[in-house]
Amino acid sequence: MKPPGKLSSVILWSVISAAFIGPGTVTTAVSAGSLFNLELLWAVVFATLACILLQEISARIVIGSGLNLGQTFIKKFGTSRGRWLQVIIGGSVVLGCAAYEAGNILGAVAGLNLITGINTTVLTIIISLMVLIILWIGGLTWISNLMVALVGIMGLTFFILALTTNFSVVEILQASITPALPASSGLLALGLVGTTIVPYNIFIGSGISKGQTVPLMRVGLTISVLIGGFITAAILIAGTTIQDFSSFPALASSFENKLGRPGFYALALGLFAAGFSSAITSPYASSVIARTVFQFEQEKKVKWVWGVVLLTGFFFGVSGIKPIPVILTVQALNGLILPLLVVFLVIIINDSNIIPAEHRHRSWYNVVLLSILFVVLVIGLNQMDKALDVIFNTGSNLPISFAITSGVVVYVAFVLWRMSTSNRTTTSA
Numbered sequence: 566m567k568p569p570g571k572l573s574s575v576i577l578w579s580v581i582s583a584a585f586i587g588p589g590t591v592t593t594a595v596s597a598g599s600l601f602n603l604e605l606l607w608a609v610v611f612a613t614l615a616c617i618l619l620q621e622i623s624a625r626i627v628i629g630s631g632l633n634l635g636q637t638f639i640k641k642f643g644t645s646r647g648r649w650l651q652v653i654i655g656g657s658v659v660l661g662c663a664a665y666e667a668g669n670i671l672g673a674v675a676g677l678n679l680i681t682g683i684n685t686t687v688l689t690i691i692i693s694l695m696v697l698i699i700l701w702i703g704g705l706t707w708i709s710n711l712m713v714a715l716v717g718i719m720g721l722t723f724f725i726l727a728l729t730t731n732f733s734v735v736e737i738l739q740a741s742i743t744p745a746l747p748a749s750s751g752l753l754a755l756g757l758v759g760t761t762i763v764p765y766n767i768f769i770g771s772g773i774s775k776g777q778t779v780p781l782m783r784v785g786l787t788i789s790v791l792i793g794g795f796i797t798a799a800i801l802i803a804g805t806t807i808q809d810f811s812s813f814p815a816l817a818s819s820f821e822n823k824l825g826r827p828g829f830y831a832l833a834l835g836l837f838a839a840g841f842s843s844a845i846t847s848p849y850a851s852s853v854i855a856r857t858v859f860q861f862e863q864e865k866k867v868k869w870v871w872g873v874v875l876l877t878g879f880f881f882g883v884s885g886i887k888p889i890p891v892i893l894t895v896q897a898l899n900g901l902i903l904p905l906l907v908v909f910l911v912i913i914i915n916d917s918n919i920i921p922a923e924h925r926h927r928s929w930y931n932v933v934l935l936s937i938l939f940v941v942l943v944i945g946l947n948q949m950d951k952a953l954d955v956i957f958n959t960g961s962n963l964p965i966s967f968a969i970t971s972g973v974v975v976y977v978a979f980v981l982w983r984m985s986t987s988n989r990t991t992t993s994a
Contacts, residue, residue, distance in 0.1 A: 574785025576709050577773055580846055581620060581786070582793030583712035584769060585761050586719055587843030588672025589665070591836060593756045594797050595816060598804025601750050603732065603740035606801055608754040610741045612761035613794030615937045617787055622910050622934070623767045624774035624782050629924030633857035634771045637913050650909070655858035657902045658764045659870065662851045666878025669847055670696075672840025674882065675813045679833035689882040693875065696844050700852075700871060705773070708849060715842040720796050722835035726803035729824055737802070751963075752947070759944045761797065764903045765850035767910070772853035779924065800835075848874040901949060904942035908977055911938065915984050931981055935974050942970040 597605040623634065630637055635655070639647030674688045681688075699708065746754060774782050804810065807819050813836060820828035848871035855861040855870040911934045914920055946966035953959045 571781065571784045574777065574781045575788045576713050576785075577705070578709075578770075578782075578785035578789035579712045579716055579792075580705075580709055580769055580773065580789075580849070581616075581766055582789045582796070583716050583842035584766050584846035584850065585616070585763055586716075586793055586796055586839050587665075587669050587760075588675070588836065588840050589668060590760045590797055591672070591800055591839050592810075593753065593760050594800035595804035595807060595810050597750075597753045597757060598801040599807040599810045600753065601747050602805050603736065603802070604745045604747050605750060605754050605757060606737070606740040606798060607742060607744045608757040609761070609794060609798045609801060611744075611940075612758040613790060613797070615758070615940070616762050616766070616794075617790045618933065618937060619762060619767060619907065619910065620770040620786050620790065621783060622914050623771045624777075624786065625779060625924055626910065626913055626920065627771045627774045628777060628779055628782065629920045632919075633775070634768065635858035635860055637919055638858075638909070640919055641909075641913055641916060651858050651860075654764075654902055654906055654909075655768075655854045658768065659851045659854055659874065661763075661902075662765055662847045663874045663877040666844065666847045666874055667881035668878075669840050669844040670878045670882045672813075673837050673844055674840070676833045676835070676837030676840060679814065679817050680830065680837070686883055689879065692841065692844065693879040693882070696841075696848070696875060699845055700848055700875070701868075708845065712842055712846070715838045716792060716796070718838040719835050719842070720792065720799070722831040722838070723796055723799040723803055725831050726806075726820060726824075726828065726835075727799040729828070730802055730805055732802065732805075741798075752951075755940075755944045755947055757797075757801075758940060759948065761794070762903065762941060764906055765847070765854070767906060768854050768857065769846070769850050772857055844878065847878075848872075901945045904938060904945045904973075907934075907938050907941055908973075911935070911977065912980065912984070915981055928985065931978075935978055935981075938977065939970055939974050942973055943967065946970065 594609070597608075626637060627633060630640075632640065635647075635651050638650045638654075641647070642650060670689060670692055671685075673692050674685050677683070677688050677692070678685050699711065703711070770786065777785075803820075806823055807816060810816055813832075817829050817832045820832045824831075851874045852867050852871040855867045859870075861867050861870070911931070914925065915931070917925070943966055946969060947963065950959070950962050950966060
């Protein structure tokens, strides 16, 4: 059998870029551009590079060890603690998939409603049925090909909108590599990172990487995520033309006023593609977690998992109920699960008993990983802080978040140093 080529790998990994560009990404990036011009573009660049590194690690763990992530938890931490980690991490991420599915479906509905004017309840039913059919009959290859088409639509439409701005290439490049935090921009900067690095993408990546070689994986992963980063950057740049972003219809009207009817349809089509692709990948991610973390072998059980995720999104979509308390709670939980997952990835990739020497990285790479851990932990604690503030009116506690984050990163660095010392002692012996 002919081994898969680079193009096939890029198509396969397109699921990742399609997954993180959803209605939430559109909202965050447009808001960033509208409020702060190009000054937060560097956050998109950082998030894209960090996403590549974390996805690469999770994939390399699977390729190097021959185990899925759930199995590596057990091998590293033992059966009892490993099972608990599987339940806590996998369960929390699946809950996150379910909570965000409503937003994904409604984002696709909003885009399609702008184009067709059809009743939103009817569109919610139609889109949910389409997602059901795609997940029921489509394998990974079929879904990947569909994601390529949807990513292409998003890329084309948002790139066209970005071209309507008057920024030079030099200005865009400078903003991409120059960190800046204007007053009151901190939360949006964290939001741009948080909407790009999401927990369920790490599990999707680990599932996709099974059977690939490391070089082939790196090509497909890097190109796919870079394309996703370019699309997010294009959305932010397009957002700089908007004075006030209050809703998707208002956003579409703003583009129509600037570009005429083509601008209106470009935004609507891009929004639909973003919502529809995420509406597919969110339940798909839960199916990957069911297989690789919960170790479900029966396809019937796997379908039950992604079916519940899709049904949750559909229910909130057609009922009109705003699941804000549930979403806030799950946001807080997932905000803490991501850094916890990053800690485990960093520890496992450095474990010589799980990862062979040829699949481990050099020591300096850990400095980069610890820097990413610092950012995602700040984001996680900030998400939890926001949720508590909305529910209990606790106010902002960002300094406390930074203090906790610093302590955790120092501790993980100490653990890695001890592991490195132990590895050198074992090798010399």
